[in-house]
Amino acid sequence: MVNYLKKNKFHASTLWTTALFLLLPLSIIAAESGIEATQGKSWKSAAGKFRVSYSSELEPIIINQIHHWILHLETIDGEPVPDAEIIVTGGMPAHNHGLPTSPRSTQYLGNGDYQIEGMRFHMAGYWEITVTINTGGVSDMVLIPLEL
Amino acid sequence: MRRSGVILAITAIVLFGAWWFYESRDPVPWSDIEIDKLRSLWIGGLPPVPPDPSNRVADDRRAAELGHKLFFDPRLSGNGNVSCAVCHQPARRFTDGLPKGRAIGLSKRNTPSIVGTAYSPWLFWDGRKDSQWSQALEPLENPAEHGGNRMQYVRLIACDPEYRAGYEALFGTLPDFSDYSRFPEAAAPGVNPEWNAAWQLMSSEDQERINEVFINIGKMIAAYERLLLPAPSRFDAYIEAVLDGDDIAQQMIFNDAEIRGLRLFINDARCTECHNGPLFTNNEFHNTGILSYPGEVPDRGRSNGMRKVLGDPFNCLGHYSDAAERRCAELSFVRTGIELVGAMRTPSLRNLEDTSPYMHKGQMISLAEILDHYNRAPPAMIGHNESSPLGLSRSELRQLEAFLETLAAPPATTTQWLAPPDSAN
Numbered sequence: 001m002v003n004y005l006k007k008n009k010f011h012a013s014t015l016w017t018t019a020l021f022l023l024l025p026l027s028i029i030a031a032e033s034g035i036e037a038t039q040g041k042s043w044k045s046a047a048g049k050f051r052v053s054y055s056s057e058l059e060p061i062i063i064n065q066i067h068h069w070i071l072h073l074e075t076i077d078g079e080p081v082p083d084a085e086i087i088v089t090g091g092m093p094a095h096n097h098g099l100p101t102s103p104r105s106t107q108y109l110g111n112g113d114y115q116i117e118g119m120r121f122h123m124a125g126y127w128e129i130t131v132t133i134n135t136g137g138v139s140d141m142v143l144i145p146l147e148l
Numbered sequence: 149m150r151r152s153g154v155i156l157a158i159t160a161i162v163l164f165g166a167w168w169f170y171e172s173r174d175p176v177p178w179s180d181i182e183i184d185k186l187r188s189l190w191i192g193g194l195p196p197v198p199p200d201p202s203n204r205v206a207d208d209r210r211a212a213e214l215g216h217k218l219f220f221d222p223r224l225s226g227n228g229n230v231s232c233a234v235c236h237q238p239a240r241r242f243t244d245g246l247p248k249g250r251a252i253g254l255s256k257r258n259t260p261s262i263v264g265t266a267y268s269p270w271l272f273w274d275g276r277k278d279s280q281w282s283q284a285l286e287p288l289e290n291p292a293e294h295g296g297n298r299m300q301y302v303r304l305i306a307c308d309p310e311y312r313a314g315y316e317a318l319f320g321t322l323p324d325f326s327d328y329s330r331f332p333e334a335a336a337p338g339v340n341p342e343w344n345a346a347w348q349l350m351s352s353e354d355q356e357r358i359n360e361v362f363i364n365i366g367k368m369i370a371a372y373e374r375l376l377l378p379a380p381s382r383f384d385a386y387i388e389a390v391l392d393g394d395d396i397a398q399q400m401i402f403n404d405a406e407i408r409g410l411r412l413f414i415n416d417a418r419c420t421e422c423h424n425g426p427l428f429t430n431n432e433f434h435n436t437g438i439l440s441y442p443g444e445v446p447d448r449g450r451s452n453g454m455r456k457v458l459g460d461p462f463n464c465l466g467h468y469s470d471a472a473e474r475r476c477a478e479l480s481f482v483r484t485g486i487e488l489v490g491a492m493r494t495p496s497l498r499n500l501e502d503t504s505p506y507m508h509k510g511q512m513i514s515l516a517e518i519l520d521h522y523n524r525a526p527p528a529m530i531g532h533n534e535s536s537p538l539g540l541s542r543s544e545l546r547q548l549e550a551f552l553e554t555l556a557a558p559p560a561t562t563t564q565w566l567a568p569p570d571s572a573n
Contacts, residue, residue: 064430066269066477095421097534100432101481118481122430123421124188 044076045140050133051076052142056119063124063148066101069116070109073133080112084135088116092127124148178390185414190387191380194426197266201471202279202464203367205318206374213569214314215372218365220568223304224288226295227252232284232369235259235293238566241499241559242376247441247510253292257447258510261499263559266374268431269478273492273508274453275433278479279469280373281366282462288365289336297336297343298362305361319364323357330354363468372565378427378498379560383410386554402554409551412544417522418535419548422494428555433491437526437533441509446530449508450488458482489531501556515552519545 042053051074057067071088073081086105091098103118121127129144178186187193205211218224222231235249236242242262249255257273265271271283287293288301305311306325316322325331331354335346347355382401389397402410413419424430433450440446457479462468464476473480492508506512512521523545525537540548559566 064425066481095534097487098483098485100430100483101478102483103481118477120481122424122432124185124424125421 042072043142043144045133045142047140048076049138049140050074050081050142051078052131052133052144054116054144061121061146061148063121066118066120069103069119071105071114071116071131073112073114081133081135082110082112083108084114084133086114086116087132087134088119088129089132090127090129092123092125094126095123121146121148182411182414183390185420186387186390186410188424189383189414189420189426189428190391191378191384191426192388194267194378197374197377200266200279200281200370200374201475202469203281203370204470205364205367205371208318208371210314211318211368211371212375213372214311214318215368215370216565217310217569218369219372223308224294224296224301224365225252226291226297226300230294232287233568235287236262238559240502243499243503245502245504247505249293251287251293252295255290255292257508258505260495261503262373263376263499264378264427264496266377267427268429268493270431270433270453270457270493272453274447274449274456275493276453276456277460277462278457278464278476280370281363282460283366284369284373285362285366285462289338291339297334297340298358299331299333299335299343299346301365302358302361303331305365315361315364315368318368319361322361325357331358359468363462366462375561375565377560378496379557381498381555381557383551383554384557386410403550405547405550406554407551408544409547409549410554412540412548413551417538417540417544417548419522423497428497429494431493433488433493434534435487435490435492435528435531436522436535437528438492438507438521439511439526440529441511444509446490446528447492447508448489448530450491450493451531454482454484454488487532487534490528491531497552498555498557500552515549516545519548 042051044051053072054069055072056069058065061067071086073084073086075081088103088105089098090103099120100122101118101120103116105114106117107115109115125148127146127148129146131142131144133140133142200206219232219236222229222234224231230251234251235244235255236259237244244250244259246259248257249259260273265280265283269278271277271280272286277283277286288296289298303325305315306322312322330350332346334340334343335350335358336343337347338344350358386398386401386406389395389401398407422430422432422434433453435449457463460466464471464479465473469476495506500506500515504513506515506518512518519540522535523538523540525533525535527533
């Protein structure tokens with residue numbers, strides 16, 4: 001850059017280039033956006049049979065702390081689903097690894113609510129929780145995205 | 149025309165100078181997202197030490213005092229020379245400066261620091277223990293480490309007046325171990341055939357009496373170890389300045405290389421994927437393709453450690469634990485699977501200054517070596533390397549190293565706990 005200044009006659013275009021250099025980093029900073037909240041929503045199952053929502057013991061969810069969720073399961077028409085088999089897995093697609101724990105549904109609490117124990121996340125970033133639902137010969141799954 | 153050209157040139161030079169100076173100082177201000185990341189690493193965000201429900205004397209000052217004495221007591225060994233502090237040296241942040249621990253023999257792995265381990269659900273490089281008290285007991289009977297046996301240690305508690313009085317105040321009257329026909333000189337289950345034979349000849353009730361006291365030795369040592377906590381470092385002072393918006397303090401505390409290193413640490417170098425939170429560790433297990441120790445087969449790490457902890461009678465769910473089953477969530481919901489082959493526990497980065505050599509077998513001496521390894525991310529010898537190449541330049545690696553050195557700080561623990569207790573007391 002110093003050599004460039006010495007060798008070339010100075011034009012207005014150079015000033016514009018300099019200004020551009022000054023402004024570019026600022027525009028990059030401005031482009032960074034906030035993290036979208038995923039709590040308080042519900043998700044439809046892949047085959048459209050169920051709707052799932054959850055609440056977490058930790059609100060907001062923080063990394064490195066084991067905690068439980070209450071998963072609410074209802075039919076697409078809004079009827080609570082009792083006594084389903086719930087299997088919870090998850091992972092970070094970008095890192096090709098799973099959860100650091102093996103969460104399980106430990107109790108049916110009534111009204112379509114299931115206690116899911118053993119939830120823990122060990123990295124910030126994008127996670128996907130997969131909830132597999134088996135009930136009355138019907139099997140379906142829900143993918144819950146989670147940004148930590 | 150000539151005059152306007154001169155003005156343009158001057159303007160350009162001033163702008164260029166400003167840009168140059170700006171670049172040579174703090175590259176860009178921290179964004180809100182970055183400030184959140186910085187706050188998450190700040191020691192001010194470290195919660196109080198979590199309770200250890202498996203150890204009913206975990207927070208009992210009397211237990212910590214006895215544990216302190218036990219930690220520095222070489223009588224807790226087969227040859228009378230090895231205390232916990234032989235490998236966990238307070239002056240070296242409770243490590244020993246060796247690739248692998250050396251006591252009676254050569255240990256299989258590098259001696260990890262104890263500072264801050266009260267926060268970890270898992271202990272040892274492979275997490276084969278799930279409490280500090282259970283961890284503390286294993287080296288006592290490892291032939292290469294303390295090399296003694298539990299009968300001997302239990303008798304030490306019974307025969308040393310100070311231990312005996314302190315123990316009985318905490319746990320109640322000790323059983324009578326004076327009958328050598330029931331309680332021989334040496335006995336322990338495990339690798340020593342003579343001690344094991346003596347152990348097997350004992351009644352299960354007598355074995356239980358010994359185990360109970362042995363376990364409580366671990367629980368007292370753990371009560372002491374819970375006091376070993378990290379102190380704020382220069383990094384934490386910098387974060388405070390950032391959170392206060394104090395630009396002048398920031399510039400006084402960190403130089404440019406350190407700021408740039410920190411920015412790489414939380415962004416492009418992806419270090420916080422594992423080294424996160426105020427302790428710079430997620431206390432989880434990762435395979436990062438660390439080469440095996442020369443001449444050794446690769447260490448299976450967590451995949452073996454997980455099996456061991458599940459089968460350990462001294463785990464959180466065992467009857468020596470004081471925890472109700474529902475308080476053992478980490479063990480109850482432990483992860484299994486292929487990802488754990490060759491995975492080792494993420495160490496804290498708050499003790500780097502005096503804790504070389506690094507990694508599970510002390511394979512790396514310098515921070516530069518480690519950073520070069522993560523920059524290349526070679527394939528793992530066993531299992532799968534979770535990390536991928538970073539593509540950082542030499543100068544960026546030097547900036548990361550400069551930043552990592554700002555995490556150095558002595559333990560927050562008062563000096564009385566960092567030296568052997570006064571024997572006159």
